[in-house]
Amino acid sequence: VAVKEEREGCKSLYGVQAERQEQAERSVLISCHSRTNEKNFLKYLSRHGDINKYFFYESYGMYAVVEFANRESLASLLEEAAIPSTSHESMVPFKSRLLTLRNLGSADVPNQQSGQQCQPQTTIPINELIQRLAREETIEQQITSLTDVYQLTEENSRLRFLVCSLLKDIAAAYFPECTINPFGSSVNGFGKLGCDLDMFLDVDDISGRNAKMPKSGLWLEYQMKRASSERAVTQSLLSVIGDCVDQFGPGCVGVQKILNARCPLVRFAHQPSGFQCDLTANNRVAMKSTELLYLYGELDPRVRHLVFTVRCWARAHGITSSIPGAWITNFSLTVMVLFFLQRRSPPIIPTLDHLRDLADPRDKSVIEGNDCTFVSDFSKIQLLSNTETLEKLLCEFFEFYSTFAFNRMSISIRKGKEQNKPEVAPLHIQNPFETSLNVSKNVNATQLDRFVALCQESSWLLQQSDTNTPRGGNAEKATTPWGLATLLMPSQVAGIKGRKK
Amino acid sequence: VAVKEEREGCKSLYGVQAERQEQAERSVLISCHSRTNEKNFLKYLSRHGDINKYFFYESYGMYAVVEFANRESLASLLEEAAIPSTSHESMVPFKSRLLTLRNLGSADVPNQQSGQQCQPQTTIPINELIQRLAREETIEQQITSLTDVYQLTEENSRLRFLVCSLLKDIAAAYFPECTINPFGSSVNGFGKLGCDLDMFLDVDDISGRNAKMPKSGLWLEYQMKRASSERAVTQSLLSVIGDCVDQFGPGCVGVQKILNARCPLVRFAHQPSGFQCDLTANNRVAMKSTELLYLYGELDPRVRHLVFTVRCWARAHGITSSIPGAWITNFSLTVMVLFFLQRRSPPIIPTLDHLRDLADPRDKSVIEGNDCTFVSDFSKIQLLSNTETLEKLLCEFFEFYSTFAFNRMSISIRKGKEQNKPEVAPLHIQNPFETSLNVSKNVNATQLDRFVALCQESSWLLQQSDTNTPRGGNAEKATTPWGLATLLMPSQVAGIKGRKK
Numbered sequence A, B: 001v002a003v004k005e006e007r008e009g010c011k012s013l014y015g016v017q018a019e020r021q022e023q024a025e026r027s028v029l030i031s032c033h034s035r036t037n038e039k040n041f042l043k044y045l046s047r048h049g050d051i052n053k054y055f056f057y058e059s060y061g062m063y064a065v066v067e068f069a070n071r072e073s074l075a076s077l078l079e080e081a082a083i084p085s086t087s088h089e090s091m092v093p094f095k096s097r098l099l100t101l102r103n104l105g106s107a108d109v110p111n112q113q114s115g116q117q118c119q120p121q122t123t124i125p126i127n128e129l130i131q132r133l134a135r136e137e138t139i140e141q142q143i144t145s146l147t148d149v150y151q152l153t154e155e156n157s158r159l160r161f162l163v164c165s166l167l168k169d170i171a172a173a174y175f176p177e178c179t180i181n182p183f184g185s186s187v188n189g190f191g192k193l194g195c196d197l198d199m200f201l202d203v204d205d206i207s208g209r210n211a212k213m214p215k216s217g218l219w220l221e222y223q224m225k226r227a228s229s230e231r232a233v234t235q236s237l238l239s240v241i242g243d244c245v246d247q248f249g250p251g252c253v254g255v256q257k258i259l260n261a262r263c264p265l266v267r268f269a270h271q272p273s274g275f276q277c278d279l280t281a282n283n284r285v286a287m288k289s290t291e292l293l294y295l296y297g298e299l300d301p302r303v304r305h306l307v308f309t310v311r312c313w314a315r316a317h318g319i320t321s322s323i324p325g326a327w328i329t330n331f332s333l334t335v336m337v338l339f340f341l342q343r344r345s346p347p348i349i350p351t352l353d354h355l356r357d358l359a360d361p362r363d364k365s366v367i368e369g370n371d372c373t374f375v376s377d378f379s380k381i382q383l384l385s386n387t388e389t390l391e392k393l394l395c396e397f398f399e400f401y402s403t404f405a406f407n408r409m410s411i412s413i414r415k416g417k418e419q420n421k422p423e424v425a426p427l428h429i430q431n432p433f434e435t436s437l438n439v440s441k442n443v444n445a446t447q448l449d450r451f452v453a454l455c456q457e458s459s460w461l462l463q464q465s466d467t468n469t470p471r472g473g474n475a476e477k478a479t480t481p482w483g484l485a486t487l488l489m490p491s492q493v494a495g496i497k498g499r500k501k
Ligand SMILES: Nc1nc2c(ncn2[C@@H]2O[C@H](COP(=O)(O)OP(=O)(O)OP(=O)(O)O)[C@@H](O)[C@H]2O)c(=O)[nH]1
Pocket: A183, A184, A185, A186, A188, A191, A192, A195, A196, A198, A286, A287, A289, A290, A329, A330, A331, A431, A439, A440
């Protein structure tokens, strides 16, 4: 019952997005000196109106995110902001909501505590995490602790929406009705502090269906540039916006236009936030997968815990990587965890086909011929009572993929059952919405073998009593890694492998 | 006295520009079917408010320029305009004030006169001009008639400002305080129907001098991208705006970015207006030369008549060309005419140094270290009473340059006297504001020789009685060219040359 209530309290991803977006539109990003006096700073800003929320963080210098209660305050603040005075430098006079706080004269008294309390925007290093997990008393606690440390904070999430909103200002110059939404791990519930920021530009509101067309007589139409295909339009939009970001966008560096990819994108680093950004356009299927992952993550807390743990474990062993290649992606890995949870008995989460069957007429969504329909009302979803512990599930996950018939079978969260492989690829994971596609078609046999071997070793390790029980539980001295901590140590796992042979 | 009054009635170029700009902001450009019923068209548009002025013209199809009395009407019209419905085509959803009129159903009754009266936006061909001039009774009349036929019309001038305004909408997306002004022959009074549209983007209002900087305490500054120089900023702005025009701008084709030129520019053709457009940025000296030429043109009607005639004559003989090369430019030619008029006795127009001496303190203008100051109040300028006829002046012009000591002397409208040449170049015309530069340094000896030879031949021709008196003055049958008409016929002039040798 508790789980059910929790689910009913959940907001849909749309609701969350809309709220965050609206907050972001009322916010500014301010670069300030690390010794800025917080009280003076707030007093100075409050002249423009009430502040709902603010926080400081560090990223190549100190920054503050400030959310005003009203948009008028923002306008008033921007109205008063100055153009930098440059005696020997030139600059591009593009005005945005990224500002710098200056302090003329030394009249300002530095903070007693010498600076603000900063909100961390990156995770702790893996070694520190291992130390921290070693001090936990159960594997269950280790798993939830890992999630706590890694998951996006409230502040980080706000910062992500703010960066989208700043970028939207650039795109909205030409497409006033456009939106820029984050998708992927920034919002699907599985994002780790420091993960990239995937965004998509949606100008669909205006390009599409036209309600205003009259039945007869005269009417006026906008003249618009023709393009050979929707893809060409997308490339054109991204190309120009990429140039704008490159030439005008303050803090945006290393802009790359990757327009010939299957999904054309503009990649750049946003220095003030520290985010690596990928901007795509009209990428609505990806938004649907994001919603789906979010929904699964909200259905049962074990989903997110397990995904975080498996992602972290995979990253520690180089199963996944931040650079593209023949390895498994986080997205594939997440789908594998979801599939595993569908295969428990009773299943912990329903199949996608089941979620589709629960859908309302208004949930119907067909994108480029793909049926992306699934239920949006979480309370309609009935879960079966599976009470397996996280420890058990982690063990079973490794066991499950140690013995999975990868050579013959495909993983499908739509059916929740392995299917015969439709094509020869070492790893076949059916794309949930574009069902004829293989999400992991980049993965080669070597990488799959490494994954399977690591599953086997990790499964074996978790069954050893010197691994799965706490050791040296003295808080004073350095504790010896155990349980999940052991699983995250490459040397440890490799060592075991050596011994096994 | 009449001349003086005319001068006092003159608006400064700034005044003219401001008025035209404001009209343009209230206007739309509409592509319509050539059989559109004018009455229905106006009735349809008037629903949005009063129309101040409208006209039709043809340019790869029929277009209308419509100026509303109020901006609100424009907003209302755009609000109602539809997105084109495309079943098998894709397009870039950028909304501008370039629209298409559609007519659903054939209920519309075509105009009785089968279509609108169209305002011409190009000149008549040279052969027609020659025929027309042949029918005039004096050379004086031929010269004024040429100006009448060639000069920009009220409608063409409106269209030029409208194209600037449409382009400004694109640039203002990023630089809300920017302006785009026409310069060169579109506004200096010497433009011929069909001449190119030179524009410059000015974002200087916001990049420069900052009034808001406080004396002490905290303040906020916009973060802006740094660039290595003002030139780099200009290149950056033009590059992005060039891309926008290329990818989004309806009707804009053949976009070329010529960013490494001395004066970086974006060149494109605006199909709906038929204009070849050159967009430069922060090119304020060129605006000053435009103002100066405008002023000279307004001082005495003979200035414009002579410039039009000489430009037309030069073009007919390939002395000038629409493509860049070693030939004399229209700008150089204009300066040569002005110089000639300063050398009459008494001088018809004052020197630039004199215009500078008449300047008010508020006329002071120094651009990049160059003194561009000259008087803005036309009524302060006292002219001497020179009463030479246009015929006489044209003759004397050819004579003057037939014998000018190009090998030793430089032409300077600043001093109104030939100066010793500061450098070896076949033709040396001092740049009026950047006085160390030679406006005609591109001109080679061959081109200068051709110009001198043509001046000699034209001067000789004008002194022959079979050239300078009307022939076959029967309006019914084709008249034989005479006077100015003869001077415009390449075969004629070349023929004479043959005979002379
Ligand atoms: N259909 C499909 N969608 C994908 C694929 N790869 C990524 N996506 C979608 O794009 C989103 C962003 O991709 P990534 O940035 O690679 O993955 P992520 O989920 O954000 O995870 P991180 O590694 O933390 O960035 C994913 O969440 C998916 O929704 C793929 O191969 N197929």
